[in-house]
Amino acid sequence: MSAIDGLLYGLGIALSYQNLLAAFLGALAGTAIGVLPGLGPTAGIALILPISYAFGPETGIIMMASMLYGAMYGGSTTGILLNMPGESSSVVTCIDGYQLTKKGRAGAVLCIVAAGSFIGGTVSIVGVTLFAPTLAQIGILFGPAELFALTAGGLLMLSRITGGTLAAGILPMSIGLMISTIGQEAVTGVNRFTFGFNYLSQGIDLVALVVGLYGLAEMMNVVESLRAQPEPIRVRLREMLPNREEWRRSWAPFGRGTVLGFVFGLLPGPSSTLGSFASYRLEKEVSRYKHEIGKGAIEGVAGPETANNAAATSLMVPLLGLGIPFNSAMALMLAALMVHGVQPGPLLMTMHPEVFWAVIASMLIGNAMLVVLNVPLIGIWVSLLRIPKHVFLPLILLLAVIGAYSVRNSLLDVYVLLMLGGLGYVLRRYSFHLAPMVVGAVLGPLIEKHLREGLYMSQGDIAVFYDSPIALAIWMVVLLVIALPGIQAAYSRVFGRRHIKLSAASEE
Amino acid sequence: MADSQSQRWKGYMGIGGVGLIFAAAYLQQSLQLPLGRLSQPGAAVFPLIVGTIMALASLLTVWEGWRLARHEMVEWPIGEDRRRLLWLIAIMVGYVATLPWAGQVIGSILFCMLLMRILSRLSWLRIAAYSLVLSGALYWVFIILLKVPMPRGVLGF
Numbered sequence: 001m002s003a004i005d006g007l008l009y010g011l012g013i014a015l016s017y018q019n020l021l022a023a024f025l026g027a028l029a030g031t032a033i034g035v036l037p038g039l040g041p042t043a044g045i046a047l048i049l050p051i052s053y054a055f056g057p058e059t060g061i062i063m064m065a066s067m068l069y070g071a072m073y074g075g076s077t078t079g080i081l082l083n084m085p086g087e088s089s090s091v092v093t094c095i096d097g098y099q100l101t102k103k104g105r106a107g108a109v110l111c112i113v114a115a116g117s118f119i120g121g122t123v124s125i126v127g128v129t130l131f132a133p134t135l136a137q138i139g140i141l142f143g144p145a146e147l148f149a150l151t152a153g154g155l156l157m158l159s160r161i162t163g164g165t166l167a168a169g170i171l172p173m174s175i176g177l178m179i180s181t182i183g184q185e186a187v188t189g190v191n192r193f194t195f196g197f198n199y200l201s202q203g204i205d206l207v208a209l210v211v212g213l214y215g216l217a218e219m220m221n222v223v224e225s226l227r228a229q230p231e232p233i234r235v236r237l238r239e240m241l242p243n244r245e246e247w248r249r250s251w252a253p254f255g256r257g258t259v260l261g262f263v264f265g266l267l268p269g270p271s272s273t274l275g276s277f278a279s280y281r282l283e284k285e286v287s288r289y290k291h292e293i294g295k296g297a298i299e300g301v302a303g304p305e306t307a308n309n310a311a312a313t314s315l316m317v318p319l320l321g322l323g324i325p326f327n328s329a330m331a332l333m334l335a336a337l338m339v340h341g342v343q344p345g346p347l348l349m350t351m352h353p354e355v356f357w358a359v360i361a362s363m364l365i366g367n368a369m370l371v372v373l374n375v376p377l378i379g380i381w382v383s384l385l386r387i388p389k390h391v392f393l394p395l396i397l398l399l400a401v402i403g404a405y406s407v408r409n410s411l412l413d414v415y416v417l418l419m420l421g422g423l424g425y426v427l428r429r430y431s432f433h434l435a436p437m438v439v440g441a442v443l444g445p446l447i448e449k450h451l452r453e454g455l456y457m458s459q460g461d462i463a464v465f466y467d468s469p470i471a472l473a474i475w476m477v478v479l480l481v482i483a484l485p486g487i488q489a490a491y492s493r494v495f496g497r498r499h500i501k502l503s504a505a506s507e508e
Numbered sequence: 509m510a511d512s513q514s515q516r517w518k519g520y521m522g523i524g525g526v527g528l529i530f531a532a533a534y535l536q537q538s539l540q541l542p543l544g545r546l547s548q549p550g551a552a553v554f555p556l557i558v559g560t561i562m563a564l565a566s567l568l569t570v571w572e573g574w575r576l577a578r579h580e581m582v583e584w585p586i587g588e589d590r591r592r593l594l595w596l597i598a599i600m601v602g603y604v605a606t607l608p609w610a611g612q613v614i615g616s617i618l619f620c621m622l623l624m625r626i627l628s629r630l631s632w633l634r635i636a637a638y639s640l641v642l643s644g645a646l647y648w649v650f651i652i653l654l655k656v657p658m659p660r661g662v663l664g665f
Binding site for chain 2: 165166167170171173174175177178181185187188190192193216219220223224225226388389390391393394395397398399401402405406409411414415418421422426427429430432444447448451452455456458459460462
């Protein structure tokens with residue numbers, strides 16, 4: 001099937017009433033989650049995980065992907081109007097976005113953001129359409145050893161690239177892997193770490209884990225730092241149109257942001273956030289109006305917002321092409337597909353073309369839906385910001401409890417939710433990253449499966465895991481990524497000192 | 509409200525120490541599982557690897573804590589902020605603990621009322637009204653519409 005045929009086939013599936021409704025509801029809920037502080041896209045996606053089980057895999061993932069894009073856009077709205085980023089990827093948008101709001105250009109900025117998000121997302125979809133099948137073709141060459149290198153190495157890379165100290169990523173990753181081993185072991189059926197509780201044989205539920213770590217921990221932060229929120233300005237529809245100058249100055253940042261965001265989406269880590277920061281830096285370097293950036297320049301909004309949406313889309317390439325999630329939201333999508341017996345990866349296009357192409361097509365529809373939802377309905381989204389915290393905080397906390405309970409009708413999952421909420425709060429205080437924990441919990445069973453298959457097939461020869469050129473190449477890249485900060489530090493220690501000595505000598 | 513501070517290195521050492529204890533207990537439990545052979549690995553193999561990684565990660569955390577600058581601080585809430593946070597934790601724990609016998613409806617009404625009282629200066633009457641509306645809406649959506657079998661409690665709802 002050619003890319004065009006595949007896309008048409010996918011559009012045929014994605015344009016069904018059920019899938020359109022899923023995209024609409026996902027984008028709607030995602031935007032609300034992005035606008036309101038507290039829940040965030042990852043916890044939001046986790047909450048709809050049980051709902052997604054009731055539908056087909058394509059419907060579930062369409063809803064989740066739309067929610068992710070919606071949250072990206074919604075997060076920017078609060079950043080621009082209130083100088084309060086809803087998501088980490090909107091942090092840089094606040095700088096110029098809020099300055100422009102103070103100059104009375106809020107409506108125009110929101111329209112530019114919608115246009116940039118649409119362009120970034122749509123062009124990125126073309127990239128995904130071309131790139132994911134190519135990656136899948138390479139992926140067909142992968143056996144258990146290569147897949148082990150990819151999953152275990154990818155997880156290690158993710159925990160290193162998320163930033164901070166080495167322990168800040170590796171320790172949560174280890175906790176996630178430990179969590180993944182709780183329950184009945186898949187091959188021999190032995191119960192592990194269940195301590196006699198039959199209930200634990202099903203393992204720790206992902207919804208309780210993610211909503212606890214992200215949702216509950218964030219709620220604790222919101223309650224702790226409860227402050228009077230500034231009143232958002234009223235944005236009217238007729239104020240939404242940017243002027244000709246604003247459009248003219250936005251096209252180049254749209255283009256640069258799209259390319260940069262797409263590339264960042266292919267890398268492990270918080271791609272959307274890194275993409276938006278990199279785009280801001282790039283605009284500060286190359287824009288004709290760089291002297292205005294930071295004081296209210298449209299380039300400082302158009303570039304980063306385009307980049308974060310392009311990255312959110314291209315994040316699908318490693319998930320669909322290789323079956324590797326590069327962040328927590330993608331890990332949840334992987335889990336949702338696996339519940340339906342669909343294993344993302346090299347064989348997805350041949351085994352489940354309907355899922356692959358429906359997801360690609362739904363991204364197009366989801367992007368268009370976001371523009372339709374966000375530009376005319378901006379007044380409604382702004383009014384959400386006026387809901388007092390004492391009303392929506394109890395509502396979201398109750399939703400979290402109901403969401404955790406509803407998956408298996410078990411109070412144990414609610415207890416897990418509370419415990420992980422506390423753990424997430426403490427770990428975040430000390431700047432530990434939570435994404436490696438979630439991805440570790442999802443990838444743990446896959447890593448174990450590839451490890452066992454490799455050992456079976458090689459009759460216990462450990463060399464199988466580094467013998468093949470592909471596995472060896474993957475491990476080399478992983479080692480390089482892990483060691484790079486250390487190498488850089490050593491380099492700057494040695495050559496930095498030498499440089500200082502040389503400059504001191506020349507001064508003498 | 510100003511925040512109280514604690515030294516980051518102490519936190520790292522504490523987290524690393526707790527991690528080490530967990531890793532030791534986890535490894536001890538893993539050794540009770542069937543090990544198998546390398547050509548036919550048993551259920552213990554992967555947990556043993558994971559436990560070792562956890563132990564190493566915990567040691568790394570302790571080591572990083574030891575090397576952290578002593579002036580690096582982590583901020584914790586104090587005063588009114590801390591009181592609100594502790595109340596939230598207490599109300600959440602109370603709600604979850606009483607859920608099996610109070611049931612979803614009564615439990616969520618009480619949860620909303622108490623939390624709203626902590627978060628706002630509204631009168632009890634308005635708090636009760638808001639709580640009834642919120643809990644009623646959730647009951648209608650999840651229990652009536654989506655048929656989620658939430659705990660019904662001693663009163664049967």
